[in-house]
Amino acid sequence: MQIEELFGINLPLIQAPMAGAQDAALAIAVSEAGGLGSLPCAMLTPDQLRAELENIRAITNNPVNLNFFSHTMPASDTHLEQQWRACLQPYYQQYGIDPEKITSGATRIPFDYRMAEVLEEHRPAVVSFHFGLPKSDLLQRVRDCGCKILSSATTVAEARWLEQQGVDGIIAQGLEAGGHRGFFLNADLNTQLGTMALVPQIIAATDLPVIAAGGIADRAGIKAALSMGAAGVQLGTAFLLCDESRISKVHRQALQDVESPTALTNLFSGGPARGVVNRVMADLGAMAEAPPPFPLATSAIAPLRTIAEQQGVGDFSPLWSGQNRTGCRSVSAASLISSLFEGLEQG
Incomplete structure (x- = not known):
């Protein structure tokens, strides 16, 4: 299943959630342009998240992904x-x-019961997690909201574990990706693979839609990921110079x-x-x-x-x-998306 069908969007694109680099403006722009915009929530309080969600819904009814961290606090x-x-x-x-x-x-707090209450109030279309998944009762509350659930995997073992937990899709985070590594089963950096090595291995090992992430910043990269069987792509760095960043x-x-x-x-x-x-x-x-x-x-x-x-x-x-x-451009997110996807099917 391609992510257009899974999430009800027009393009096989997820904008990577980037805590500290964006707010709702970028998520709105991407969702309005046909992709799945993402709002990073790990550095927000529940009240701040409520305000951002109200801002989003005042402008767009298109699906938006809310991203949370699932780390264990030391x-x-x-x-x-x-x-x-x-x-x-x-x-x-x-x-x-x-x-x-x-x-x-x-400053980064894992998903908790207070955030679950916000989800129950607003029922977003998609919720994604970094560093694994929250504990089972919290995850069930997300599921009960009707949200599609994604999480990042940096190894085949993590992807298999996520599938066993019942997620709806897997973000295959290659070593090229910016920001935090999403590993949660093994912190050994020697286990981390590049995107083009990781994606086909996860596709072969699971039955879930796999979203390729890491080092994809232009049309050629998108085409390569989709041609090897990825259900979609997740781009982050490419959006960092956009007007909404x-x-x-x-x-x-x-x-x-x-x-x-x-x-x-x-x-x-x-x-x-x-x-x-x-x-x-x-x-x-x-x-x-x-x-x-x-x-x-x-x-x-x-x-x-x-x-x-x-x-x-x-x-x-x-x-x-x-x-x-190389794909970073000082333009609107909509313009960037248009340049990346226009004529892609024709090659």
Whole structure:
């Protein structure tokens, strides 16, 4: 089954949810253009989510995907937090930041009962998860709302597990993808495959629609994914320069330098995520031992990001990006989608 039929959309396209890079405006634009727009919810409070949903429904009745994280929150560890702040101390001194005034805590919260109540009020067409799935009673509440359910798989084993849990489709997240790796069964990065290797293996291993994600940013990539049997594609990085994007000026500048390398890094959240290499990644190493586990690393580095961006530099910013930025364009989302899909069936 192609995702047009599964979700009631016109194009085999899902816009990747990108927390911190977008709000409802991008989701609305993509859904209005015939794809499945997505709203990232992991950094929203329930009231903020309600407001975003009211905004969406005031403009479009087309299907929209709400995306949540399903990670297990680690226990706070004072020693690890102090270790991380000590690592960042030279930068605090450079920018005149007092680390004692930085509040600890997580900005990314897993799906919980409060969010389930919001879904029961609004009953969105599609709900997707990153880092596996919520526990069974929460998942059943989502199912009882009539939502189609998706989740990301980074290995065949994860895809099989998701199928056993009764999801409606699988997002095959290749290693090229920007942002956080969605793994949940095995954190060994050596198990992670590229998109074009992962997608056919998951298709062969499951009976569910498989959506290809990672490194797809142009018409050729879309055509390649669909030709190997993907039910649709998920694009994120390609939308980051669009008019509806909410990324910072320094992030926009980094994306326009298509030759700058990307790397997986745990410096910004504690979990591996792909972004453009910047100063702190080069100084400390993209994958370091100092940060506390996901998502507890963010609070200590956030003040550095804020003050550096005020000075026009992205030395401490999570410049999330997939490996392929060639499709990024400073146009409306609708224009980008038109350029990607017009005449695609004719090749």
